[in-house]
Amino acid sequence: MTRTEFDDLVRKLGRRLYGIAYRMLKNQEGSEDAVQEVMVKLWKMNARLSGYESVEALATTMTKNHCIDIIRKQKHFVNSDQGPLSIFSNDEPSPQEKMERTESFLAIRSIIDELPEPYRNVIYLRDIEEKEYDEIAESTGQNINTIRVNLSRARKMVRDEYKKFYNESGRNKTTA
Structure with missing residues (x-):
């Protein structure tokens, strides 16, 4: 895939992938970062992309999986950061x-x-x-x-x- 073809793909899929990421992360900046990271991963896979039947489906799946990873990391961070006063927290x-x-x-x-x-x-x-x-x-x-x-x-x-x-x-x- 040439750089021009990849740029066309980014323009074509960018809004859709952002929409998926935003629905999952509920955060504009985080969603933009997630989509950018997926696009970087896709570019690094450039030589193998022709082996995929649908690059759009691959990008969608990668975006969803990346967002799930982000959510898991956030939950782990929140859980590991709780101190002894967390039992008195009103967040629950x-x-x-x-x-x-x-x-x-x-x-x-x-x-x-x-x-x-x-x-x-x-x-x-x-x-x-x-x-x-x-x-x-x-x-x-x-x-x-x-x-x-x-x-x-x-x-x-x-x-x-x-x-x-x-x-x-x-x-x-x-x-x-």
């Missing part, structure tokens, strides 16, 4: 908060499971599996605009049903 959610999060997660998952097929499928692929629109289009045979519309409708359905659940559970009763 209370049992009540944990229960509410679990309840919310289960409610949302149940709502998604009850959606009509095209909506359930697209919200699962995009929001749970974190697939890109073009990957969803390829696996479902739908065009990207249809996927976007179905995803928007699915999210609205989940939001509306969750509001009903939330109000019925007694945590947020409104007085009218």
Whole structure:
């Protein structure tokens, strides 16, 4: 792969890889660094890239794996840096908060499971599996605009049903 071809690849994949990294790391600077490191690794593999069927798939996998490594290192650093006062830290959610999060997660998952097929499928692929629109289009045979519309409708359905659940559970009763 020539330098020009590699530059074209970087332009083509840069935003997509950044999006993946940002969703995983939730940090702009860290995401930019992660993508840059993946691109450096790809350039070092330049001679072997022709052996891969899809350099895009390779770059996507490398980005995800690199972000997972970063997250693991951050967790290890946080865990090893805790001192004797860490047991008094308020960072840990209370049992009540944990229960509410679990309840919310289960409610949302149940709502998604009850959606009509095209909506359930697209919200699962995009929001749970974190697939890109073009990957969803390829696996479902739908065009990207249809996927976007179905995803928007699915999210609205989940939001509306969750509001009903939330109000019925007694945590947020409104007085009218």
